[in-house]
Amino acid sequence: MSYSIYHDLVIKSDKLSVFKAISEPDHLEKWWPLKCSGIPQVGKEYNFNFTDTYDWYAKVQNCKTLEHIHYKMTKSDADWDSTSFGFDLNEVETGIQVKFWHINWRECNSNFKKSSFCWAMLLNGLKNYLELDIIIPFDNRS
Known part of the structure; x- marks a missing residue:
């Protein structure tokens, strides 16, 4: 048996801006990791760096510009390593x-x-970033 997390939200923005915010490192850093690198193409690796201890990696499993991006964790902690996450x-x-x-x-x-x-x-931080141009400082992201 496996467990899953699901969240749906509507962002008052355009598809290009939302896609960039979930796939481009300089935008991801505005609402999720402290530092990030990667290219939104199938098979490419992303680095999601939160701290020296939480320096995680994922590969892009599926990506279609303006439609979706899906990541498979490849190096994280024992709980996250088996997981995949994505945005449609x-x-x-x-x-x-x-x-x-x-x-x-x-x-x-x-x-x-x-x-x-x-x-x-x-995800609420992502919404506020795109709708209101609010960037929550990394240390205040929970």
């Missing part, structure tokens, strides 16, 4: 619907529960 974008009347998922968690442990909460907070 759809235009809706009020903006861009972001369907976020983080799947294949081995157990519903405290790290899973904390990650679900943190993703909700971070």
